[in-house]
Amino acid sequence: METACHEPTIHPYFRHKDVYVLWCVYCDNELSDRTMKAILLADIKVDLYSTDLPPKPAVDVIGRYYTTDTCSCQIRDMACTKCGNPVGYHVVLPCANCLESCNNGHFWIFHQHTTKAIQRLNREGSNVLTWGAMEKELEAERSICYDSDDVCR
Amino acid sequence: MNFDTLNKDKVLDYTIHKWSSYSHNYVPENILANQPDRQSSRWSSETNNPPQFLILKLAEPAIACSITFGKYEKTHVCNLRKFKVLASLEEQNFVEILQGGLKNDSNPETFTLKHTIHGQPFPCRFIKIVPLLTWGPSYNFSIWHVKLHGVNAPEVVQPCLHWYYKYREIQAIRLCLKHFRQHNYMEAFDALRKKTNILLEDPILSELHTALVHEGDFEKSEVIIKKLIADDIFRHYIHQNNYKPHWQPVTLKKTGSIVQKPGMRGGHQMCMDHVHNCIYLLGGWNGSEDLADFWVFSCKDSEWTCLSKNTKEDGGPSARSCHKMCIDCNDEKIYTLGRYLDASKRTHERVVNDFYVFDIKSNTWKLISPDVALVGGPQLIFDHQMCYDDESRSIFVFGGRVLTPNCGPRSGSISPSNRSDERSEFSGLYSYHVDTDTWHLLREDSGNAGPQDIRSRIGHSMLLDKKQRRLYIFGGQRSKEYINDFFYYDIGQNQVATLSDGTKKENGLPSGFTQRATINSESGEIYVLSGISKDREKREENMHNSFWVYVIRDNRWTCVYKNEPQSASSHANNFLNLSFEGLPNFAADKPSSSDMESGIRGPEPCPRYAHQLVYDFERNVHYMFGGNPGRTSQPKLRLDDFWSLHLSRLSKSDLLRKCRYVIRKQKFREIVSVNLVAALNYLQTTVSAAVDHDNKEQAADFRSLASTLFGDMEAFESNYPSGGQEATRLVYSNADDAYVERTELFDQLVKYFPEDMTQPSENLLDLIVL
Numbered sequence: 001m002e003t004a005c006h007e008p009t010i011h012p013y014f015r016h017k018d019v020y021v022l023w024c025v026y027c028d029n030e031l032s033d034r035t036m037k038a039i040l041l042a043d044i045k046v047d048l049y050s051t052d053l054p055p056k057p058a059v060d061v062i063g064r065y066y067t068t069d070t071c072s073c074q075i076r077d078m079a080c081t082k083c084g085n086p087v088g089y090h091v092v093l094p095c096a097n098c099l100e101s102c103n104n105g106h107f108w109i110f111h112q113h114t115t116k117a118i119q120r121l122n123r124e125g126s127n128v129l130t131w132g133a134m135e136k137e138l139e140a141e142r143s144i145c146y147d148s149d150d151v152c153r
Numbered sequence: 154m155n156f157d158t159l160n161k162d163k164v165l166d167y168t169i170h171k172w173s174s175y176s177h178n179y180v181p182e183n184i185l186a187n188q189p190d191r192q193s194s195r196w197s198s199e200t201n202n203p204p205q206f207l208i209l210k211l212a213e214p215a216i217a218c219s220i221t222f223g224k225y226e227k228t229h230v231c232n233l234r235k236f237k238v239l240a241s242l243e244e245q246n247f248v249e250i251l252q253g254g255l256k257n258d259s260n261p262e263t264f265t266l267k268h269t270i271h272g273q274p275f276p277c278r279f280i281k282i283v284p285l286l287t288w289g290p291s292y293n294f295s296i297w298h299v300k301l302h303g304v305n306a307p308e309v310v311q312p313c314l315h316w317y318y319k320y321r322e323i324q325a326i327r328l329c330l331k332h333f334r335q336h337n338y339m340e341a342f343d344a345l346r347k348k349t350n351i352l353l354e355d356p357i358l359s360e361l362h363t364a365l366v367h368e369g370d371f372e373k374s375e376v377i378i379k380k381l382i383a384d385d386i387f388r389h390y391i392h393q394n395n396y397k398p399h400w401q402p403v404t405l406k407k408t409g410s411i412v413q414k415p416g417m418r419g420g421h422q423m424c425m426d427h428v429h430n431c432i433y434l435l436g437g438w439n440g441s442e443d444l445a446d447f448w449v450f451s452c453k454d455s456e457w458t459c460l461s462k463n464t465k466e467d468g469g470p471s472a473r474s475c476h477k478m479c480i481d482c483n484d485e486k487i488y489t490l491g492r493y494l495d496a497s498k499r500t501h502e503r504v505v506n507d508f509y510v511f512d513i514k515s516n517t518w519k520l521i522s523p524d525v526a527l528v529g530g531p532q533l534i535f536d537h538q539m540c541y542d543d544e545s546r547s548i549f550v551f552g553g554r555v556l557t558p559n560c561g562p563r564s565g566s567i568s569p570s571n572r573s574d575e576r577s578e579f580s581g582l583y584s585y586h587v588d589t590d591t592w593h594l595l596r597e598d599s600g601n602a603g604p605q606d607i608r609s610r611i612g613h614s615m616l617l618d619k620k621q622r623r624l625y626i627f628g629g630q631r632s633k634e635y636i637n638d639f640f641y642y643d644i645g646q647n648q649v650a651t652l653s654d655g656t657k658k659e660n661g662l663p664s665g666f667t668q669r670a671t672i673n674s675e676s677g678e679i680y681v682l683s684g685i686s687k688d689r690e691k692r693e694e695n696m697h698n699s700f701w702v703y704v705i706r707d708n709r710w711t712c713v714y715k716n717e718p719q720s721a722s723s724h725a726n727n728f729l730n731l732s733f734e735g736l737p738n739f740a741a742d743k744p745s746s747s748d749m750e751s752g753i754r755g756p757e758p759c760p761r762y763a764h765q766l767v768y769d770f771e772r773n774v775h776y777m778f779g780g781n782p783g784r785t786s787q788p789k790l791r792l793d794d795f796w797s798l799h800l801s802r803l804s805k806s807d808l809l810r811k812c813r814y815v816i817r818k819q820k821f822r823e824i825v826s827v828n829l830v831a832a833l834n835y836l837q838t839t840v841s842a843a844v845d846h847d848n849k850e851q852a853a854d855f856r857s858l859a860s861t862l863f864g865d866m867e868a869f870e871s872n873y874p875s876g877g878q879e880a881t882r883l884v885y886s887n888a889d890d891a892y893v894e895r896t897e898l899f900d901q902l903v904k905y906f907p908e909d910m911t912q913p914s915e916n917l918l919d920l921i922v923l
Binding site: 026027028029057060062063079081082083084085 | 176177178179192193197228229230231287289291292293295
């Protein structure tokens with residue numbers, strides 16, 4: 001799996017990556033508007049989408065904790081809350097190996113075959129949004145907030 | 154035609170009639186098809202906010218006898234963990250015909266539907282399915298497939314329809330009769346009754362009505378009531394009445410200057426010998442160490458006798474706590490099994506489940522087995538449950554945490570894989586046959602419960618119903634999970650039957666893990682005294698006692714009383730009155746403001762856990778000893794208080810007095826307006842004689858009657874059950890004031906009668922909607 005330089009700002013390697021919006025393939029429920037196309041470290045043939053923030057309430061974890069043959073991360077499946085179908089998994093406790101390899105710090109992983117993905121555009125709609133650009137947009141939003149806070153005094 | 158012998162498996166065709174919502178393409182019609190391999194072949198609601206429902210319309214009126222739910226080929230979080238099914242003929246007045254839940258698996262499940270009313274099969278046209286709970290809490294409700302079975306043959310359904318229409322008509326006529334009589338339209342009443350020949354109520358009630366309401370013959374009314382009570386007609390009402398608890402510290406007999414009694418402890422064991430009317434007490438934990446003393450309390454002499462200062466030295470069990478004990482009163486034998494061991498003491502030599510018996514007649518201990526685990530019994534356990542069954546001469550042992558050498562109780566941490574090779578952390582259900590000295594494992598612990606499986610646990614209650622030969626099991630916990638289910642194990646059938654799976658809150662079963670429970674097999678009642686949480690964080694909010702009664706026949710829990718939780722400060726300051734002489738501890742709680750009981754209760758024990766409660770069903774008295782009051786500032790403090798608890802409920806004579814009082818009160822009311830002197834005289838003699846002067850509420854009511862002599866009519870107004878006279882004063886009515894009042898009195902008395910004798914409880918007026 002692909003996980004963890006879990007800093008507030010994203011690792012430079014991932015900044016150029018596109019942001020994808022995901023929908024549930026079964027019921028069209030929007031699952032997340034900030035995912036990254038990723039590959040499974042253990043099996044590079046498997047395409048995945050991952051996100052850093054818990055995509056609740058669109059999805060929720062289901063079933064028991066388990067581990068796979070490829071690593072010892074403790075994981076739980078997650079399902080779309082609208083239709084209940086499993087759409088991915090959540091890494092509850094990453095293993096040491098995965099933490100050491102280069103990863104994106106995302107613990108919420110969506111399967112490709114259970115989701116529909118479309119690249120997200122930037123605010124102006126002029127270009128595909130990248131993770132780096134999204135961070136900047138959010139920062140700009142935050143500073144707008146501060147400004148408006150300043151007014152209220 | 155005998156309905157019972159008919160084939161009830163005919164598939165009933167239906168269409169989807171109405172629905173609350175659906176999401177995406179999970180349309181309601183999907184439930185018509187059974188396609189377990191297609192996840193999309195289902196109805197799924199748009200939200201999980203109730204009320205969600207589907208209404209199915211049958212192709213023709215039919216008697217719906219069972220419902221089958223098809224499922225997806227895999228487990229699914231949207232499966233219905235809890236649902237209701239209702240039925241009706243005209244799409245209104247739905248009657249509940251099932252409450253059930255599906256397992257989260259791929260197997261179709263079939264449920265029997267209630268399809269008779271008053272023993273008569275009833276036809277329906279509409280079936281309403283109401284999902285209540287999904288397996289994944291935040292998920293929408295899904296139903297994959299529904300199939301209905303029953304009888305739709307016209308030759309069967311037609312007569313049922315006729316019955317149904319006739320039943321409705323009769324009820325309508327009875328409502329009219331009630332209305333006419335209430336408003337004194339007696340010509341209309343008599344005409345309708347004569348024409349239809351329908352009885353409004355049992356003739357004895359009509360007789361009472363004539364005497365009380367029409368004739369105002371209060372003396373005759375009293376005579377009728379008295380006879381009815383003597384004939385036990387009000388039995389049902391009396392049984393529905395709650396018990397009142399009376400706690401009393403047990404006063405010990407003094408012999409010389411020293412009173413012999415067991416010291417402070419928790420985690421001890423007690424058992425009741427109802428034949429010889431005495432209580433045995435063994436061991437426990439005094440806050441610092443395990444105890445090995447053994448006592449008997451004679452209830453007749455109110456005296457403790459120490460049978461052994463140290464049972465180990467007398468050939469019995471070593472000092473212990475959290476063990477269990479049971480008694481065979483006929484053979485006069487006491488058995489004890491299990492114990493808790495500190496982690497530091499869990500060596501291979503010590504982790505053995507030794508099993509002892511005490512022979513009461515010879516006053517001797519005997520070691521039955523040094524370790525029952527080696528002969529097919531449970532491993533060393535604590536906080537299990539144990540019952541002796543006279544009929545099979547067997548001991549049943551269920552649950553408890555298994556202790557293993559050195560590594561302590563197996564950790565309850567999350568294990569990612571479900572390793573079935575490992576032995577369970579909780580012990581299963583075992584039986585021990587006394588005569589052959591053999592153990593049998595009846596049920597292994599099953600974490601994932603199938604219908605015949607049992608989830609093992611600690612801190613639960615297990616009670617033997619000697620009459621039906623069932624083990625009732627409820628409460629307890631598994632690691633951090635508190636279990637709320639309630640089921641019984643049928644000894645003869647080796648079958649498990651669930652009474653409540655614990656998902657339904659309204660059922661009333663107090664969730665608990667330090668509760669103490671007893672049973673009266675004869676009256677078919679289970680009693681539960683709640684305990685406080687062992688968990689310090691949870692404790693403050695749980696700081697109260699409550700006492701519950703479960704009526705087996707009615708499958709009904711009622712709370713007999715509950716005291717208000719103590720605030721933290723009052724708890725610290727004066728909650729526990731423990732003196733050096735070891736006087737009883739009590740919390741003189743204010744009675745609850747709820748409707749549990751009126752009047753002020755006396756002292757009662759402070760909330761606690763690790764205490765013991767035993768019950769003498771012959772004399773209907775409970776005894777409680779010791780326990781841990783859970784004081785954060787004094788973690789080593791244990792209790793040595795000893796209490797008796799008597800449960801009393803409304804008696805026939807109480808009820809007679811109550812009836813007499815309300816009847817005489819009405820007569821007084823009528824005299825007041827005519828002759829004040831006669832009224833005063835009547836009040837002082839006849840009414841006063843019917844008052845229970847110990848009942849504060851009634852005594853106060855009685856005193857307020859006197860004020861009406863001086864023109865204060867409020868005393869009357871406030872005491873009528875309808876809450877205000879205005880509501881029942883009618884514009885179009887042939888009834889005068891006295892008639893209206895007497896009618897209200899009559900309706901009040903009617904409540905004591907069983908429903909099948911009385912006029913309908915509904916009123917015609919209540920059917921009018923603006």
